[in-house]
Amino acid sequence: MYFRLWCLILIGVLSGCASFAPPRAENCLIEGLICAEEAKVERVTLQKLLDLPQPRQKAVVAVYDLADLTGQRKPSDKMALFSTAVTQGADNYLIQALRRAGDGEWFVVVERSGLGNLTKERQLIKSTRTTYDGEKGNTLKPILFAGLIIEGGIVSFESDLITGGNGFRMRGLGTVNQYRIDEVTVALRVVLVQTGEIILNTTVSKRILSAGVGRDIFRFIDIEVEPTLVEVETGYTRTEAVGFATRSAIETAVYELVKEGIEKELWDFDYKQLNNKTK
Secondary structure (H helix, E strand, O other), rough: HHHHHHHHHHHHHHHHHOOOOOOOOHHHHEEOEEEEOOOOOHHHHHHHHHHHOOOOEEEHHHHOOEEEEOOOOOOOOOOOOEEOOOOOOOOHHHHHHHHHHOOOEEEEEEEOOOOHHHHHHHHHHHHHHHHHHOHHOOOOOOOOOOOOOEEEEEEEEEEEEEEEEEEEEOOOOOEEEEEEEEEEEEEEEEEOOOOOEEEEEEEEEEEEEEEEEEEHHHHHHEEOOOEEEEEEEEEEEEEEOOHHHHHHHHHHHHHHHHHHHOOOOOOOOOOHHHHHHOO
């Protein structure tokens, strides 16, 4: 009788563990179990971008698109999914990275993906002012043009680049640990509008780590003469988001473009002062 009660308690505890796995910071003490605090995720790539030395003048750049060129679908162990493996809005990440470079002192980004809507709105303003105020009422400033175009794409997504794990089972008790590494690659280039020349180009890869932990009990227990099968499983998985990895890769690519441009003295930058600091 006591043995049966002990088995039921064990099943309840393991089932409860599965319900709150992976542990969160607010559940640091549950039924006497100490849970690990959830780690904060910070992008080192963003800080490097913010810490760039400031130029003498901002460069006006245009971003039309940053397309998904991988053709990859979201990976699955059971079936092919229709969802894409990487984000379809990577141009938004690129625009934000450009606007935050050097704490916002490196680039002026002009609108191009919604240029049709912008042109229609400006035409509406122009026609309305002309109707009510005459030709002199049209004081709309010209659209700012870009000297540089920054374009490129997400060129590859390698799923299951590296896989592995380990496991152990003894007398019906076992544990399994598995991991998988994927990789996303982003390519960016800077085009000089006046000549069409590609003056800067870079390719950056970011690895994505996924890990899973599983524990189980599989035993035949003799309860009141009749053998009874007891099977309990618990575990959790943790995956670095593909969007996070893509964003980090884009920020690194922008950082590399700026750094390469400084080395080639392509930006409006105080190179003499920089050389004095490095001496």
